[in-house]
Amino acid sequence: MQVDAIKSLKTGVANVFLIEGSSLELLEKTLKNFKKLKPTIEKTMEMEHVKGKKGESIKIIDPLTYIFSLGESDKITEDTYREVASKVSSRLKKDKIEEANIIANIDFSKTITEGLILGDYSFGKYITKEKENKFNVEYAHILSGKPKDIELGSIVADAQIFSRNLVNEPGCVINPITLSQIAKEECEKVGLKVHIYDEKWIQEQGMNGLWMVGKGSETPPRFIHIVYKPKKAKKNAKKIAIVGKGLTFDSGGLNIKTGDYMRTMKLDKSGACNTIAIMRAIAKLEPPSEVHGFIGAAENMPDGKSYRPDDIIIFRNGKTAEIDNTDAEGRVTLADVLSYASEQNPDVIIDMATLTGACVVALGEFTAGLFANDDDLASTLFNTSKNTGEKLWRLPIDDENLREKIKSPVADIKNTGGRYGGAITAAMFLQEFVKDGIKWAHLDIAGPAFTEKEYKYYSKGGTGFGVRTLIEYILT
Ligand code: BES
Numbered sequence: 252m253q254v255d256a257i258k259s260l261k262t263g264v265a266n267v268f269l270i271e272g273s274s275l276e277l278l279e280k281t282l283k284n285f286k287k288l289k290p291t292i293e294k295t296m297e298m299e300h301v302k303g304k305k306g307e308s309i310k311i312i313d314p315l316t317y318i319f320s321l322g323e324s325d326k327i328t329e330d331t332y333r334e335v336a337s338k339v340s341s342r343l344k345k346d347k348i349e350e351a352n353i354i355a356n357i358d359f360s361k362t363i364t365e366g367l368i369l370g371d372y373s374f375g376k377y378i379t380k381e382k383e384n385k386f387n388v389e390y391a392h393i394l395s396g397k398p399k400d401i402e403l404g405s406i407v408a409d410a411q412i413f414s415r416n417l418v419n420e421p422g423c424v425i426n427p428i429t430l431s432q433i434a435k436e437e438c439e440k441v442g443l444k445v446h447i448y449d450e451k452w453i454q455e456q457g458m459n460g461l462w463m464v465g466k467g468s469e470t471p472p473r474f475i476h477i478v479y480k481p482k483k484a485k486k487n488a489k490k491i492a493i494v495g496k497g498l499t500f501d502s503g504g505l506n507i508k509t510g511d512y513m514r515t516m517k518l519d520k521s522g523a524c525n526t527i528a529i530m531r532a533i534a535k536l537e538p539p540s541e542v543h544g545f546i547g548a549a550e551n552m553p554d555g556k557s558y559r560p561d562d563i564i565i566f567r568n569g570k571t572a573e574i575d576n577t578d579a580e581g582r583v584t585l586a587d588v589l590s591y592a593s594e595q596n597p598d599v600i601i602d603m604a605t606l607t608g609a610c611v612v613a614l615g616e617f618t619a620g621l622f623a624n625d626d627d628l629a630s631t632l633f634n635t636s637k638n639t640g641e642k643l644w645r646l647p648i649d650d651e652n653l654r655e656k657i658k659s660p661v662a663d664i665k666n667t668g669g670r671y672g673g674a675i676t677a678a679m680f681l682q683e684f685v686k687d688g689i690k691w692a693h694l695d696i697a698g699p700a701f702t703e704k705e706y707k708y709y710s711k712g713g714t715g716f717g718v719r720t721l722i723e724y725i726l727t
């Protein structure tokens with residue numbers, strides 16, 4: 252969908268109003284024939300029991316007008332606009348309306364744009380019959396909208412959709428090799444430098460964690476490094492590293508998952524897809540910071556060549572780990588990626604990983620776990636997430652009793668820590684590979700990265716959760 256700003260209403264297309272409560276002020280200000288329309292509107296609102304609750308809407312046929320309520324004024328947030336704007340898209344889509352004027356409080360031009368674009372999305376690529384699934388709203392014109400905000404909102408939402416599309420592709424399409432090819436193609440298109448390294452390089456570099464996890468698959472692992480450098484290098488500009496878990500499919504390996512748990516495990520590349528999406532957006536937004544994206548891409552499969560429980564891995568940074576469970580593979584691949592990222596001496600490392608089912612148990616499926624070795628970074632990300640509507644909640648990594656659980660009798664650490672505090676012991680494992688002095692945050696997105704039911708501006712499948720928050724973080 253293309254969203255732009257217009258100075259006056261385009262004639263012959265639907266008018267869509269986003270109003271506070273049940274106030275018709277916005278219509279009165281905008282429509283010349285408001286007086287004539289008012290009785291019809293009021294009657295329709297009464298008939299449809301529209302009282303001004305969030306998401307309630309009415310449609311008037313002549314002239315084609317939609318009115319959506321944002322709910323009571325004091326409860327309206329940026330995310331309310333995103334959520335209601337996405338309802339606008341789904342409604343227009345259902346009614347097969349290609350183009351509309353949007354009339355709303357233009358201070359929310361950015362979030363309205365995001366909501367409109369995100370709400371228009373569904374993954375219909377492989378559906379051959381249901382043609383109607385493929386209808387999309389083509390144009391939305393925000394009356395007196397702020398062009399800069401609309402452009403930013405479009406880039407951010409398009410990035411999130413890019414990630415969703417990639418996550419939604421199944422394991423038979425996206426494997427470590429195709430993922431790296433797409434990363435290269437799509438990022439070079441927007442002027443980024445992309446380095447793709449093969450399994451030979453991975454072994455030579457001592458990235459044995461990534462290698463061990465990846466070697467059981469028909470498709471060998473890849474290491475992806477994407478670089479954005481600002482055109483005019485500024486002094487004191489931050490250097491930020493984004494790291495994404497890139498398991499193109501997680502069967503569990505030799506500790507194979509049962510059917511119910513293996514289902515949806517194409518989602519295990521969500522962190523990687525987000526990373527690619529964020530880097531592409533950053534290339535367009537040109538912030539003053541230097542930004543690096545790092546991905547360890549692998550497929551976790553059972554095979555005669557697979558790594559095993561009891562195996563001991565010597566990682567790139569020299570630390571050793573005993574494998575307790577081959578299904579705790581994310582941390583094993585991320586270990587080497589975090590070491591490599593640390594060696595580039597960034598000020599900040601932020602990783603996104605669909606790391607543990609335990610995090611979903613702790614926080615539910617709509618909130619990501621936030622872990623950090625730095626309080627300022629944690630609160631910055633937490634506050635950013637309040638604006639983006641991508642809920643984060645901080646979990647601790649300072650419980651030394653819990654840390655005991657990842658001790659091993661035969662190696663420095665072990666790749667699982669038992670049932671309790673599973674999201675935390677996984678984060679503690681990762682922390683072993685972040686160089687001291689580098690600020691680091693880990694987002695466990697196992698819950699919100701993928702949804703089996705529609706909610707807010709999310710359609711079934713990959714959500715791209717994390718993309719909006721990290722772009723916002725990098726820009727500020
Ligand atoms: N990719 C999974 C985590 C996951 C689970 C993501 C559910 C999204 C939804 C991860 O690799 C995994 O299998 N974790 C295990 C760890 C356990 C073996 C210690 C888990 O959470 O069960």
Ligand code: MN
Nearest residue numbers: 501578579580
């Ligand atoms: Mn696993």
Ligand code: ZN
Nearest residue numbers: 498501519581
């Ligand atoms: Zn996994």
